[in-house]
Amino acid sequence: MSRHTRLIAAIDTKDITQAKQWVKDFGKTVDAIKLGFEFTYSCGLEAVKEVSAGHKLFLDLKLHDIPNTVASGLSALTKSLSPALTTIHASGGAEMIHRAREALEENFPSPDTRPKLLAVTVLTSMDQTGLNQIGVTGTPHDQVIRLGKLAIDSGADGLVCSAHELVALRDNLGDKPILVVPGIRPQGSEANDQKRIMTPRQASNAGADWIVVGRPITQAKNPAATAQAIQDELS
Numbered sequence: 001m002s003r004h005t006r007l008i009a010a011i012d013t014k015d016i017t018q019a020k021q022w023v024k025d026f027g028k029t030v031d032a033i034k035l036g037f038e039f040t041y042s043c044g045l046e047a048v049k050e051v052s053a054g055h056k057l058f059l060d061l062k063l064h065d066i067p068n069t070v071a072s073g074l075s076a077l078t079k080s081l082s083p084a085l086t087t088i089h090a091s092g093g094a095e096m097i098h099r100a101r102e103a104l105e106e107n108f109p110s111p112d113t114r115p116k117l118l119a120v121t122v123l124t125s126m127d128q129t130g131l132n133q134i135g136v137t138g139t140p141h142d143q144v145i146r147l148g149k150l151a152i153d154s155g156a157d158g159l160v161c162s163a164h165e166l167v168a169l170r171d172n173l174g175d176k177p178i179l180v181v182p183g184i185r186p187q188g189s190e191a192n193d194q195k196r197i198m199t200p201r202q203a204s205n206a207g208a209d210w211i212v213v214g215r216p217i218t219q220a221k222n223p224a225a226t227a228q229a230i231q232d233e234l235s
């Protein structure tokens with residue numbers, strides 16, 4: 001099945017003026033904006049609302065706690081911000097994921113407006129060594145497939161994974177789950193702290209619904225032109 005991969009720009013900054021400037025410069029060049037820990041914890045929820053107004057919002061706060069706390073937290077966050085996509089950690093387990101989905105369905109009875117629940121599998125900054133350090137002896141690939149199946153079976157609409165696991169996830173879970181892929185690096189750009197990386201085109205060919213790109217865009221001399229170049233690579 002051919003799919004069009006869409007671009008999410010990660011607006012990772014503590015500075016609301018900078019965030020607004022990037023979003024204004026991007027205009028329609030990016031398909032969604034991602035606001036996560038750095039912006040939300042520095043500038044607050046009202047600022048998230050302000051910066052994301054008029055854009056699809058990927059609210060990436062990766063909740064991970066006991067089921068009741070995640071369900072209540074997600075309920076409050078999504079009621080106030082109405083993101084298109086939002087994240088929890090798959091490793092929180094089946095009940096946590098199930099309760100998160102229930103909380104979203106209670107707040108948003110229509111499937112068309114309900115924020116899509118994404119479960120983060122294995123962070124793209126983790127490699128085999130990183131996994132071994134936290135006591136996981138299997139490969140990143142196997143861990144992503146295991147957590148991915150658990151998350152989708154428990155009510156997640158999709159997953160956050162690296163591009164390296166896309167083909168196997170599609171083989172195991174089919175076309176329906178929304179697969180969102182950070183750890184994207186255009187040819188020649190710095191990996192920074194990312195370990196499991198691919199280029200935009202490679203991720204698209206492997207089956208990504210969305211790619212997430214932060215520093216390669218925001219640290220570029222001309223962020224809007226860099227975002228456009230990534231869109232050109234995807235089309």
Ligand SMILES: O=c1ccn([C@@H]2O[C@H](COP(=O)(O)O)[C@@H](O)[C@H]2O)c(=O)[nH]1
Nearest residue numbers: 010036122123124182183212213214215
């Ligand atoms: O596994 C994950 C989950 C989330 N992210 C987030 O994506 C962006 C990537 O930023 P870059 O600057 O392009 O590295 C960032 O906001 C992370 O919080 C991820 O990288 N990996």
